[in-house]
Amino acid sequence: MRATVVIEGFGPLLQNIQRLRSALTRQGNQSAWNGAQHLFARTRAVVPYKDGDLYNSAYIANVSPSEDRRIWVVGYDTVAVPYAMDVHEIPNRIHPTRGPSPEPKQDHFLSEPADAMRKSYPRTVADDMERVIRRTRMVR
């Protein structure tokens, strides 16, 4: 006696997995870029501004090791502006509100915006991914 089990639909299933994988990778890349841009904007809004050198030394760099692992670095060019670390770390200095953003300026102008988004960022990425899963058209 024997039973034969036939499973159909492997072709479309593999196609759907591939589609979803591509869509999620694309969205992951976009979410990482969005996060970097957000941090870049937040830190430049509060970085002390005198002649604009420090403000203009802010950068976003792509240091991704592969297509599947997207890493962006937000920072300040401490070679071009050697006092960047000093301004970041020394507290109690008076930093007048100047420059393109009207927000008050502060020390720890990079670490504090990064800390502020640290807790919410995984949720933001998860929401992005859920949206992709809902929107991805499946092969039937």
Next chain:
Amino acid sequence: MGMAAEIAAHLVANGYGSTTAPSPTIFADFFPGQPDNVISVNDTTGFEPERAMGRLVMETRNLQILVRNTTRSGAETIANNIFTLLDRFDGTLSGTRYYSILGRTTPFSLGRDENNRHRWTCNYVVRKDMSA
């Protein structure tokens, strides 16, 4: 008493200096121009607090220890010794429960200031009850 004052008192208790007149050398939330050799303990905000059942159960804050000294070795040694004292601390300070103090890095140099004094700093993440 705020976090910076509690940590400053902890440093005093461990022989790092004094917070009181006439010759204070440890300052909470203040980094004065004089004297030359000082330790500044700064509360540099933090993260979203942890909530449970509608109430705050733990706050997560950033702490900065900034050391200034006339010699490089002096600043470095004090910063490293304070790191050894604070990193992985778990206990009660001035009546406030501290669940952990963890260095975000090890101490690092900020170079010299305009008066040729050496500065070393280290930032910590502190998980604690609300200070009274």
